[in-house]
Amino acid sequence: MEHRDQDQVNAEVRERIEASFARQGLMRHLGARLTQITAGRVHIELNSRPEVTQQHGYIHAGATSAIADSAGGYAALTLFPANTEVLTVEYKVNLLAPAVGDHIEAVGTVLKAGRTLTICRLEVFAFPDGQQRLIAAGQQTLFRVPDPGSDGTQRH
Amino acid sequence: MEHRDQDQVNAEVRERIEASFARQGLMRHLGARLTQITAGRVHIELNSRPEVTQQHGYIHAGATSAIADSAGGYAALTLFPANTEVLTVEYKVNLLAPAVGDHIEAVGTVLKAGRTLTICRLEVFAFPDGQQRLIAAGQQTLFRVPDPGSDGTQRH
Amino acid sequence: MEHRDQDQVNAEVRERIEASFARQGLMRHLGARLTQITAGRVHIELNSRPEVTQQHGYIHAGATSAIADSAGGYAALTLFPANTEVLTVEYKVNLLAPAVGDHIEAVGTVLKAGRTLTICRLEVFAFPDGQQRLIAAGQQTLFRVPDPGSDGTQRH
Amino acid sequence: MEHRDQDQVNAEVRERIEASFARQGLMRHLGARLTQITAGRVHIELNSRPEVTQQHGYIHAGATSAIADSAGGYAALTLFPANTEVLTVEYKVNLLAPAVGDHIEAVGTVLKAGRTLTICRLEVFAFPDGQQRLIAAGQQTLFRVPDPGSDGTQRH
Numbered sequence: 001m002e003h004r005d006q007d008q009v010n011a012e013v014r015e016r017i018e019a020s021f022a023r024q025g026l027m028r029h030l031g032a033r034l035t036q037i038t039a040g041r042v043h044i045e046l047n048s049r050p051e052v053t054q055q056h057g058y059i060h061a062g063a064t065s066a067i068a069d070s071a072g073g074y075a076a077l078t079l080f081p082a083n084t085e086v087l088t089v090e091y092k093v094n095l096l097a098p099a100v101g102d103h104i105e106a107v108g109t110v111l112k113a114g115r116t117l118t119i120c121r122l123e124v125f126a127f128p129d130g131q132q133r134l135i136a137a138g139q140q141t142l143f144r145v146p147d148p149g150s151d152g153t154q155r156h
Numbered sequence: 157m158e159h160r161d162q163d164q165v166n167a168e169v170r171e172r173i174e175a176s177f178a179r180q181g182l183m184r185h186l187g188a189r190l191t192q193i194t195a196g197r198v199h200i201e202l203n204s205r206p207e208v209t210q211q212h213g214y215i216h217a218g219a220t221s222a223i224a225d226s227a228g229g230y231a232a233l234t235l236f237p238a239n240t241e242v243l244t245v246e247y248k249v250n251l252l253a254p255a256v257g258d259h260i261e262a263v264g265t266v267l268k269a270g271r272t273l274t275i276c277r278l279e280v281f282a283f284p285d286g287q288q289r290l291i292a293a294g295q296q297t298l299f300r301v302p303d304p305g306s307d308g309t310q311r312h
Numbered sequence: 313m314e315h316r317d318q319d320q321v322n323a324e325v326r327e328r329i330e331a332s333f334a335r336q337g338l339m340r341h342l343g344a345r346l347t348q349i350t351a352g353r354v355h356i357e358l359n360s361r362p363e364v365t366q367q368h369g370y371i372h373a374g375a376t377s378a379i380a381d382s383a384g385g386y387a388a389l390t391l392f393p394a395n396t397e398v399l400t401v402e403y404k405v406n407l408l409a410p411a412v413g414d415h416i417e418a419v420g421t422v423l424k425a426g427r428t429l430t431i432c433r434l435e436v437f438a439f440p441d442g443q444q445r446l447i448a449a450g451q452q453t454l455f456r457v458p459d460p461g462s463d464g465t466q467r468h
Numbered sequence: 469m470e471h472r473d474q475d476q477v478n479a480e481v482r483e484r485i486e487a488s489f490a491r492q493g494l495m496r497h498l499g500a501r502l503t504q505i506t507a508g509r510v511h512i513e514l515n516s517r518p519e520v521t522q523q524h525g526y527i528h529a530g531a532t533s534a535i536a537d538s539a540g541g542y543a544a545l546t547l548f549p550a551n552t553e554v555l556t557v558e559y560k561v562n563l564l565a566p567a568v569g570d571h572i573e574a575v576g577t578v579l580k581a582g583r584t585l586t587i588c589r590l591e592v593f594a595f596p597d598g599q600q601r602l603i604a605a606g607q608q609t610l611f612r613v614p615d616p617g618s619d620g621t622q623r624h
Contacts, residue, residue, distance in 0.1 A: 407555070
């Protein structure tokens with residue numbers, strides 16, 4: 001997907017997504033930041049700090065994947081009306097290189113938005129020496145629900 | 157894999173894995189606990205609390221995956237000699253049901269340990285009303301390295 | 313899932329699945345055989361022959377995956393009423409070892425059957441020297457549809 | 469990856485890949501054609517015909533995946549010296565839409581080529597009404613070996 005000025009989302013979408021992101025306890029606990037919201041694409045950044053590392057001091061695959069998963073979910077939400085939610089059905093991620101540098105950036109991009117299922121590409125970049133480097137790549141399947149989360153049962 | 161008494165690992169393996177786990181800043185930050193170490197299988201538990209949730213109050217797929225990823229990695233390490241490490245090449249996880257209850261438990265089990273690559277099955281359970289329920293299932297590929305983490309370069 | 317006598321499917325289910333399998337041009341073209349149908353689990357076998365190989369004479373990952381994908385789809389169908397169909401949303405497979413021996417056997421097992429989505433475990437075995445050996449392992453997401461295939465449009 | 473004139477591979481690479489493709493019994497049996505070879509990217513086409521279908525007459529996910537898997541493997545081989553081979557470690561593919569039209573085209577693109585592991589993006593397109601449409605998207609991990617296939621043992 002190419003992105004141009006008209007890919008900017010309107011204020012309602014932006015506020016809705018920012019409000020949802022603010023409710024994600026994990027994102028707040030990790031220190032993740034929602035940095036870009038366009039139609040079908042969302043960026044989330046995470047600073048490298050001891051709280052998100054694995055045993056060698058690199059960012060843990062789980063933290064890398066967590067922000068990628070959220071980026072994909074919100075990328076899908078940019079395309080849906082209010083009161084719609086998405087649940088992650090599954091995702092797959094390859095870790096290509098350790099995250100060197102002071103932060104990483106996950107980019108979720110909608111490949112196909114369907115009536116029920118939406119498929120996103122997930123990419124995570126690091127910035128060693130100021131250069132952008134792909135450190136993780138994946139793919140995600142999302143399930144669209146009108147009003148999720150109310151009863152704790154499986155809704156797929 | 158069936159597990160019997162002889163699947164218990166020796167003290168050296170147990171201490172090595174516990175020490176590595178203690179260095180995983182993310183696991184500590186999430187509040188994850190290493191609860192069982194047998195040959196080719198490791199269990200990690202995570203309590204449900206606001207710091208690990210998504211926007212509806214359920215445990216975030218990223219947190220679920222993070223402990224599953226660590227469980228698989230340590231399951232592989234139980235089969236390898238000291239000074240060996242593993243890196244996650246990739247994993248895929250399906251989220252089957254929301255995590256209802258006060259904690260979840262990830263179980264990583266080695267399906268095949270190879271010279272270079274090890275494949276694990278990943279399972280995550282919740283315990284609503286005291287009953288064990290599979291809430292996530294996945295598969296993971298790990299890369300075995302003699303001495304990783306020393307130079308920050310890609311070692312695959 | 314353990315399997316016992318009561319896991320046998322009734323004649324209607326068996327006939328329905330055999331008829332559907334017979335319409336899969338690819339399975340016929342590969343020479344695949346539907347060998348076992350129980351509730352939530354289906355076996356498909358494939359003989360090793362030049363028509364299904366890659367460049368070194370082993371069975372091609374694509375052929376291995378094709379029978380695994382069909383085994384999972386039919387495993388799901390055993391649990392659904394007539395006039396229901398399933399479409400593959402996605403699958404992931406690890407190739408663990410080359411297929412040595414005169415045939416391979418794929419086993420699809422339902423991990424969770426939901427209203428819309430069903431998740432299956434996929435396993436493929438070879439039989440070198442008469443011993444069963446796991447050569448591929450994967451996971452599959454299926455989409456349940458009441459009456460698919462009639463209009464050629466995306467139905468997810 | 470952008471592709472320009474200098475992405476053309478030399479005659480040795482082209483001949484090596486065409487010779488390997490010609491030895492893939494499955495590709496020949498399916499009627500697949502190697503249509504484009506550039507550095508880090510390979511295209512394979514498959515005509516829609518009864519021998520490659522599932523039960524509703526669409527191209528079987530297994531056939532779609534098989535040509536995608538081969539396209540990724542050969543994309544990696546374009547970057548490696550003679551006498552190198554690759555084995556598929558794993559792949560994941562989402563089926564986005566049924567294959568409508570007279571043929572499909574799989575494109576494998578190297579995302580990262582490492583010493584041991586190479587990661588490819590897999591895409592498959594259909595051409596309904598002359599328009600290109602993404603019908604499958606996936607990701608693949610390959611293992612590089614100097615001289616595979618000689619002994620039938622696991623080489624990962």
